[in-house]
Amino acid sequence: MSGLSTAVALLLSLIVILTGIWLIPDAMGTTTLTLVQGLHVVAGILALIPVALALVTHRRVRGASTHGLFAALVLAAAFGTGVAQALIAALGSAPPAWLLTVHLAASGVAIGLAGVHLLLIDRSTARVRRIGRWSLPAVLAGVLGVATAAGAAWWVARVDALPAPDGYSQPFEGGPFAPSAVTLVDGAEGQFLHPAVLAGSMACGRCHEQIAQEWSESMHRYSATDPHVAIGIRWFQRDNGVEAGRFCAGCHNPIPLLAGAIDPATTHFEVGTSPHDEGISCLVCHAATQAGPSRDGVMGNASLGLTAPALPPTTPPSLYDAFIHFDPRRHAVAMAPAALRTVELCGSCHQQFTPTSLTGLDRAEKPHGQFAEWLAGGWSFGLHPSATALAAPGVTPKSCNACHMPDVASTDPAARDGRHRSHRFVGANHAHAVSAGHTAQADLTLTFLRENIGFALRVGAVQERPGMLDLEVAVENKGAGHRFPSGTTDISETWIELVIGPPEKPLWTSGLLDARHYLAPDAQVYKTVYVDADNVPVDLHNLAMVRQTTYDRYVAPLTTDVSTFHVPTSALGQAGSVPVRARLRMRKTNQRWNDWLTNFDGTTVPVTDLHEATLTLDLSALPARTHAAPEPDLPPSSSAQPAIALNIAGMVQVPGGPARIGSDDGDADERPVRTLDVPGFFIDRYPVTNAEYQRFLKATRRQGPVHRLDWAAPYNWTGQDYPKGTGGRPVVLVKWEEADAYCKWLGKRLPREVEWEKAARGPDGRRYPWGERWADGACPEAQSHDVPAAVGACPNRASPYGVQDLIGGVFEWVAEPYRAYDRTHLHPNANEWIAQFNNYINVLRGVPAGQEGPATTAASRSGHADNMRARVGFRCVKDAVVPSAGGPTP
16 A cells, blocks of 8 residues: 555646646636635645555665755755644635745745655565556546646636526627727636625624725725716616616626616615615626727726636635635735725726717717816826826826825735825715715815915906906815716716805805705806707706707816905995805706605705805905006907997997897707897907907906917917917907906907897808808818917908808807807706806807807807807907987997
8 A cells, every 4th residue: 555655646746837837827727726725725635545555665775964954854844834824714714924935935845855755666576566556547637636726726717707697688789888988808708707706895894804894984885886977877767768877887887787788677786785875896807808999999887807816706705705814915916906006996986977878979079078178187197198187286196096096005915105095085075085074085185185285376467447346266176186076977066155244144145055955056057968859958967968068167287266356336335345255166966957856855965165265355455456458559448338330440330130049959058039129339359469468468467368268278378478489369268257358358348149140140040150051161270270370371261241261260248148148948947957057158259260160150040158268269249329310220
C-alpha cells in the first residue's frame, strides 16, 4: 500500500501545486477563481496525512539526510501556513499578510527541491519502480481534477443565470433589458440573473459596517423605494407599458430588471421585497466591469456592463465569509474593477436620453444630465477626453467622487491610512433624508449644498426705472461640478423668496407659497419645462412624451445668476427703515406633482432653505435713479411723444390695420388663428448688431455680455469690446432687461409679439416672410453659422415691409411674458397648465440660423427665461402716430 499512499500524496500534491499556480495571477473570472481557491484548500487539507505517511515511508526506506530533513521542514512550512490561513479565515478573521508571504515562499522552495530530487533519484530500485506505476495515473488524475474544477466553475457561473421568464415580452430592440442600456457581460450576455446575486447588501456590512451604514441612508439605497420615484415609475409604466418601465429600472431598480421581473407577466419583486428595496445595492456598482457609451455610442440610461460576483446565492454566509477572509487582497481586487474609479460609472446613470424606441423620433431629447453638465463646466478640464470646458483660473479640476465620495475618517477594513470614500453619495435630496429620519445624512446634505452655492442680496447699483427700486439677488454656483439645480428639474423647484417689511405684515413679496403650497407665478424660479408634441407641458415626468425643452433656467458651474426684483417705491411707504429678507429655497417636487402623488390630500414635501440674506433699506438714503446720457450723435426721443410717419434711419414702417396671427398647422402654442387690429409702428430692418450695441455700452458705462459655457466663447465680449471682426454680427447673449434698456435708451421699445408677427407676415398673412413656399426663400448663408456673420445676408427673405433676418437670423426678444393662446381646444384645463411658465419667461420670436426649415414659419414662437444668456438677440420698434385735425390718432 506504500506505493498507493505515495501516489495519493502525489495526486493531491499535484492538485495543490496546479491550483496554487492558477491562483497567482489576478486576471481570471471571479467564479473560476473561487472554485479553484476552494479546491486548493480542500486538496491541501486532504493531502496532509498522505504526504506525512509518504515522508515517513520515504525516510524508512531511503534513510535520513540533512537535505532531506530541510526539504521536509520546508514542505511542512508550506502546508502549515496554508492550513493556518484556512483556519483563521474559517473563524471569521483575515489572516495576516506575512502568513501568505511565508506560504508562497515555502511552497516555491518545496516545489523546487522536489523537482531537483526527482531529477537525481535512482530509478533502478524495485520500490521506486512500483511507485512509478502509480505516478502516471496520479498525474493524469491531478490534471483531470483541476480541469473538473474549471468545468465546475463554468457551470456554477451559469447557476446564477436564469432562463427567460415564461412569456417575457421584448417589444424594444437592444436586448432583454431595453430600453435601458444595462447588460450582463463575461459570457452572460442575453441571460437573466438570479435576484439574490446582486442583493444582500447588509451582508457586506458584516465586515464593512461603517460603509454599509453610510449606504443605508443614501439615495442609492432608496433609488427604487422613495415614493416620488416608485410612484413616478408606476405612472410611467401606466402610460407607456410595463416594458417601458425598464427604461427607468436600469438606474433605479436594476436587480428585478436583470431578473426579468419588469414584465407584464411577472408580479413578484414589488416594494417590500429585498431585491426591489435595495435599489442600487453594493454589488450593482462593484460588479460593474464596464462603464461608458452603450451599443449605439451614447452615454446614459444605465450604460453599464455587469459581471456576476463569484459565489452563487445559495452559498452559506460562513463559507462566503471564509473565502473572503482566506485572501482579502484578492477580494479587494475583485470588488474594485477598473470601471469603478471612472467618471463614466457615475455618468452611466446620471445621464439620460429618450431613445427612439420610446418616442418614435430620432432621439427627441439630446443626452443630458450631470455627466454632460460636468463635461461642459469648468471642473472637467483635462480630466476627460470629451470635456469641452475651458480652464478656469484658480480652479483645480475635480471628478464626481471628489465631491460626492469624499475621504472620511474610517476604521473600516477597506480604509487606507485611516480613511475611505464616503458611501453616502451626498447630493441634493435633503428632503428625503429629513422624511426618512436620517439626521446625519440630512445635516451633511445641507452643509454640502450651502458650501457649494453662494447667495447674496443687495440694492442694485443702477436704478433706471422711474417709481421702481431694483433689488438684486445673486446665486453663485461656486462648487457644484454641474448645473445648479440639476437632476429632475422638471418636477423639482428651486426659487428665491423675497419679503420686504415685517414678515407678519409684509409690504411687498415675491416667491411665496400659497395656502395650497403652490408657488406664486411671480417667483424667480430655477427649473425645466418640457413640452409634448402639442406643446403642452409634460408635468408628470413622462419622458417618453417629451419633444423639446421650452424653458430651462439654471446656474452653470462657476457662474453667478443675478435676479432683479423691481419693487414699486409706492409700496414701501414713507421714509424710514424697512427690513428685507431673501431666501434660496428648494423642494424635491412641485406641488402639482405632489397633489397627484397623494391624491390631492393637501400634503406637501419639506422645503429646504439653503441660504438666507437680510438687509435694511434706509428709504431716505437709497441711490437716486441713474440715467446715463446717450452719445451726442444718438439723441433719444421719448416714446411718449408722437412720431411722425416719416422714414427713420434703420427702421421700416408697418402701417396699422388687421393682422393674421397664429397658425393652424404649427405647434399648439400657435393656435388658434385669429385676426387682430394692430396700430402702425416702425421696426428695425435688422437685428441690433454688435457695433450698435457697443455704442450703448460705452454711453451707459456697462460691460458687454459674457457667458462661461464653452459654446459661448465666440460671442463673449471683453469689457466693452465685441469679438474682433464681428461688428456687423447680430448681438447675442443679451438678457431681456438689457435689450429692453437698449431700446429705451434710443427712445424705442421692444416689439409686442403681434407687431413682430405682422412685420414678418405682411398684409396678406403669408406663411413665411417671403411667401408661401419654403423653397422661394432658399439661402445657404443662413445655415453656415449658429449666428450669422452679419445682418442682411439673405435679402431674398425680406418681408413685404422690407424687414430682414426674421428667419435664419437669431432668436429675438419681444416684450411680453410667454403665454399660450387660448388652449381649451386641447383640453378643458389646458390654460391652467401654462401657468407653469411664470412671469420671468419671455417670448422668443424668429428662427435662428441653422435651425430653420419648412416647419419654422413666421408664426413660430417659444419662451426663454428673461435673465438667461443664450444665442438670443433683439430688434426695436417705435410707435407711429399720424397727426390729424382732431389731434393724434392711433
